[in-house]
Amino acid sequence: MSSLQGNLLVAQSGGPTPVINASLAGVIAEALNHEDEIVEIYGGMNGIQGVLHEELIDLTQETQQTLRALLHTPGAALGTCRYKVKKSEDFDRILQVFEAHNIRFFHYIGGNDSQDTAAKIAALAQERGYELRVVGVPKTIDNDLPITDHCPGFGSVAKHLAITVREMSLDNAAMGQNDFVSILEVMGRNAGWLAASTVLAHRKEKGDHSKSQSPSTQYGCTAPHIVLLPEVPFNSDAFLARVEEVLKGNTHCFVVVSEGVQDAAGNYLGADTSSTDAFGHAVLGGAGEYLRSLVEGRFDGVKARASKLGIAQRAASHNASKTDVDEAYLCGQAAVKAALNGSTGQMVTLVRSGKEPYGVTTHLEPLANIANGVKAFPEKFIGEDRMSIHPDFVRYALPLIQGELQIPYDQGLPKYAQLSAKRVARKLEKYETA
Amino acid sequence: MSSLQGNLLVAQSGGPTPVINASLAGVIAEALNHEDEIVEIYGGMNGIQGVLHEELIDLTQETQQTLRALLHTPGAALGTCRYKVKKSEDFDRILQVFEAHNIRFFHYIGGNDSQDTAAKIAALAQERGYELRVVGVPKTIDNDLPITDHCPGFGSVAKHLAITVREMSLDNAAMGQNDFVSILEVMGRNAGWLAASTVLAHRKEKGDHSKSQSPSTQYGCTAPHIVLLPEVPFNSDAFLARVEEVLKGNTHCFVVVSEGVQDAAGNYLGADTSSTDAFGHAVLGGAGEYLRSLVEGRFDGVKARASKLGIAQRAASHNASKTDVDEAYLCGQAAVKAALNGSTGQMVTLVRSGKEPYGVTTHLEPLANIANGVKAFPEKFIGEDRMSIHPDFVRYALPLIQGELQIPYDQGLPKYAQLSAKRVARKLEKYETA
Numbered sequence: 001m002s003s004l005q006g007n008l009l010v011a012q013s014g015g016p017t018p019v020i021n022a023s024l025a026g027v028i029a030e031a032l033n034h035e036d037e038i039v040e041i042y043g044g045m046n047g048i049q050g051v052l053h054e055e056l057i058d059l060t061q062e063t064q065q066t067l068r069a070l071l072h073t074p075g076a077a078l079g080t081c082r083y084k085v086k087k088s089e090d091f092d093r094i095l096q097v098f099e100a101h102n103i104r105f106f107h108y109i110g111g112n113d114s115q116d117t118a119a120k121i122a123a124l125a126q127e128r129g130y131e132l133r134v135v136g137v138p139k140t141i142d143n144d145l146p147i148t149d150h151c152p153g154f155g156s157v158a159k160h161l162a163i164t165v166r167e168m169s170l171d172n173a174a175m176g177q178n179d180f181v182s183i184l185e186v187m188g189r190n191a192g193w194l195a196a197s198t199v200l201a202h203r204k205e206k207g208d209h210s211k212s213q214s215p216s217t218q219y220g221c222t223a224p225h226i227v228l229l230p231e232v233p234f235n236s237d238a239f240l241a242r243v244e245e246v247l248k249g250n251t252h253c254f255v256v257v258s259e260g261v262q263d264a265a266g267n268y269l270g271a272d273t274s275s276t277d278a279f280g281h282a283v284l285g286g287a288g289e290y291l292r293s294l295v296e297g298r299f300d301g302v303k304a305r306a307s308k309l310g311i312a313q314r315a316a317s318h319n320a321s322k323t324d325v326d327e328a329y330l331c332g333q334a335a336v337k338a339a340l341n342g343s344t345g346q347m348v349t350l351v352r353s354g355k356e357p358y359g360v361t362t363h364l365e366p367l368a369n370i371a372n373g374v375k376a377f378p379e380k381f382i383g384e385d386r387m388s389i390h391p392d393f394v395r396y397a398l399p400l401i402q403g404e405l406q407i408p409y410d411q412g413l414p415k416y417a418q419l420s421a422k423r424v425a426r427k428l429e430k431y432e433t434a
Numbered sequence: 435m436s437s438l439q440g441n442l443l444v445a446q447s448g449g450p451t452p453v454i455n456a457s458l459a460g461v462i463a464e465a466l467n468h469e470d471e472i473v474e475i476y477g478g479m480n481g482i483q484g485v486l487h488e489e490l491i492d493l494t495q496e497t498q499q500t501l502r503a504l505l506h507t508p509g510a511a512l513g514t515c516r517y518k519v520k521k522s523e524d525f526d527r528i529l530q531v532f533e534a535h536n537i538r539f540f541h542y543i544g545g546n547d548s549q550d551t552a553a554k555i556a557a558l559a560q561e562r563g564y565e566l567r568v569v570g571v572p573k574t575i576d577n578d579l580p581i582t583d584h585c586p587g588f589g590s591v592a593k594h595l596a597i598t599v600r601e602m603s604l605d606n607a608a609m610g611q612n613d614f615v616s617i618l619e620v621m622g623r624n625a626g627w628l629a630a631s632t633v634l635a636h637r638k639e640k641g642d643h644s645k646s647q648s649p650s651t652q653y654g655c656t657a658p659h660i661v662l663l664p665e666v667p668f669n670s671d672a673f674l675a676r677v678e679e680v681l682k683g684n685t686h687c688f689v690v691v692s693e694g695v696q697d698a699a700g701n702y703l704g705a706d707t708s709s710t711d712a713f714g715h716a717v718l719g720g721a722g723e724y725l726r727s728l729v730e731g732r733f734d735g736v737k738a739r740a741s742k743l744g745i746a747q748r749a750a751s752h753n754a755s756k757t758d759v760d761e762a763y764l765c766g767q768a769a770v771k772a773a774l775n776g777s778t779g780q781m782v783t784l785v786r787s788g789k790e791p792y793g794v795t796t797h798l799e800p801l802a803n804i805a806n807g808v809k810a811f812p813e814k815f816i817g818e819d820r821m822s823i824h825p826d827f828v829r830y831a832l833p834l835i836q837g838e839l840q841i842p843y844d845q846g847l848p849k850y851a852q853l854s855a856k857r858v859a860r861k862l863e864k865y866e867t868a
Binding site: 012015016045046047049073074075076077079080081082159162163164166167168170171172173174175176177182184200201203286289305306307308309310311312314315316317318319321398401402403404409411412413414416 | 446449450479480481483507508509510511513514515516593596597598600601602604605606607608609610611616618634635637720723739740741742743744745746748749750751752753755832835836837838843845846847848850
């Protein structure tokens with residue numbers, strides 16, 4: 001076992017998730033247990049951009065109360081970026097900053113682009129003979145990182161979306177209108193994991209939304225009735241035929257559409273192709289509005305409404321899954337332990353125990369195997385009609401949405417973590433990024 | 435005191451709110467206390483439509499557990515309708531059903547259209563010499579009923595929207611991009627109460643979203659920066675100038691726009707002018723996407739994203755305000771008490787105590803004074819720049835979002851009430867509505 005001693009740097013990258021701050025808390029908590037090897041615990045502001053600009057904060061100065069509150073705080077407490085490090089000057093600068101601050105442990109919490117950056121930093125350090133341990137922490141609501149069973153962030157957004165579908169569906173059913181089409185557009189980029197997760201709203205308890213039932217007996221939930229995945233090219237005839245079929249047996253038809261759905265020609269539904277003048281009629285934005293207008297245009301007397309939660313869905317920490325929060329924290333801890341054990345150029349992955357009850361352990365995977373890979377929603381989970389989800393997916397995803405957080409409130413709103421963010425003194429000249 | 439004896443009928447109407455079922459629970463709980471006068475407690479399915487079709491259920495057969503669960507169940511457990519009773523045949527039929535089932539107490543939980551219907555039923559019963567006590571229960575997320583200090587339903591959606599703005603704003607701030615415009619379209623029809631309520635997200639604790647602050651110190655919240663109300667005609671030049679101004683001092687500009695905002699010519703922003711609902715109200719809903727395209731069209735390099743929660747916002751019982759739930763329940767109880775005391779043709783109103791701490795009492799107001807009235811967001815609460823909200827509104831609204839529910843979960847999702855919905859035997863011939 002190598003007895004490397006030095007400072008630790010942790011940073012966050014890409015789109016926030018409800019639990020990216022839980023991973024940060026896990027890294028800090030574990031690092032605090034190893035003061036012989038980890039002298040200082042630094043946070044890089046706004047991801048790798050903060051490293052380039054030498055904007056580091058001293059995380060050991062945060063209170064225990066703040067660290068606890070990170071478990072339910074949305075956004076990304078250190079800030080993130082989408083800056084793509086490409087130039088060799090940038091990589092040189094990163095190593096200069098690491099050397100200047102004796103950074104020997106680097107943990108980047110992010111998706112595949114970020115792990116690609118981490119891989120390059122690890123390789124460069126090795127090439128230059130600078131001893132550095134780089135262990136990444138997985139993060140994405142899209143659940144599309146390869147190898148890991150699932151990604152921290154996914155379970156919480158899946159839970160929020162399933163709750164939202166159930167709530168909306170109860171509202172839809174209560175309205176007692178027939179021929180109502182309720183559309184929910186969800187995130188996920190080019191992977192259907194989040195869209196599929198809305199079927200976790202299904203409940204088989206007595207009662208359903210069929211026309212023979214009164215609204216008050218609708219504890220059971222058959223919504224969503226149609227799920228449109230990016231992995232399945234959109235076919236408007238097949239879609240409209242399915243809507244018609246659902247409306248024959250139900251008071252309403254609930255459609256979930258992924259933002260990444262494309263037609264056979266590869267065009268995103270309702271993509272904004274506009275350059276409208278300031279006073280012109282706005283082009284409808286997004287897949288949900290596109291489907292609303294398609295449905296209303298095709299069927300007389302059918303009403304449709306579209307909702308698009310947008311950024312609200314990935315920021316909904318108030319509906320976080322306790323399982324997801326715990327696992328995000330665990331991944332942060334595991335990254336620090338792995339680095340202390342001599343690993344570098346790796347990312348933490350989650351491996352499912354395979355036994356009942358559900359459980360996970362953490363493994364390590366070379367960053368190169370993660371970087372820039374994408375795990376599409378698998379064929380085996382797509383229903384036969386291409387617009388529904390196979391029950392095996394429910395068995396996969398249901399454990400990930402279990403458990404709720406106890407969140408402290410202040411004046412009617414959740415009380416979030418607020419880092420004191422004590423700056424580490426600069427040691428280098430200023431640096432200009434592109 | 436009149437000692438009328440007979441059966442009670444309760445029904446729900448219009449768009450569901452997070453607490454319309456709490457009012458139902460309040461009616462049932464109070465009615466159960468008066469078995470000498472109230473013999474049976476019936477629910478009308480799907481509002482007045484269920485009365486017309488003689489679709490009644492026996493609510494005394496529900497368990498206490500079910501009644502308790504109504505306090506956190508979205509939708510409307512009895513179902514609602516938007517059917518407008520106009521024909522005299524319809525009114526005749528309603529009285530026939532009441533007579534057939536010895537209905538002597540009628541409580542309609544709904545907004546102004548519904549209270550208009552209730553007023554007409556009360557008047558007709560009096561005219562025909564049929565002894566009937568009609569006391570309405572207020573309900574609307576839009577908070578636009580006259581006379582009452584506020585409406586059950588408003589506080590819960592206000593709380594959900596304020597939480598959503600804070601969560602989204604933390605995400606926006608974390609991204610570390612400058613020149614980002616985040617747009618949230620909210621409900622409220624032609625009244626700005628819900629749009630205004632998003633300023634409850636403002637927090638003055640140290641830190642804000644100004645460019646001099648790092649994301650991690652942004653516990654304070656200045657979002658939303660711009661609030662567009664239906665009461666203020668939209669002026670695109672003034673709006674765009676304000677966006678530019680906000681972006682000079684902040685990493686992002688958070689815009690809340692009411693679905694009911696109109697330009698000076700009276701056109702809804704991005705509205706689908708082709709369709710109207712059963713009451714002739716224009717179907718609203720493209721304001722957010724309209725602004726997104728307006729902003730991106732005007733400013734080079736500025737990115738904008740729009741979210742539209744749609745029905746999800748009025749169904750978000752998981753974020754209900756305990757204060758709102760308690761008051762909705764109280765209004766249900768008060769309606770029953772008032773009817774037993776001999777009142778008819780009245781609606782329950784909430785009157786604020788005017789002292790600290792916040793408290794309310796219930797009063798009664800003739801239905802005629804409520805029916806079809808609308809309380810616009812008042813001038814005194816509109817900020818000087820017409821795109822912000824006066825602090826006096828916060829003093830008005832903050833008490834309404836206080837407190838959280840403890841919701842039971844089952845397999846990762848909230849566990850809702852499921853009425854057993856035992857049907858009352860029909861006594862009349864079938865009836866055809868329009």
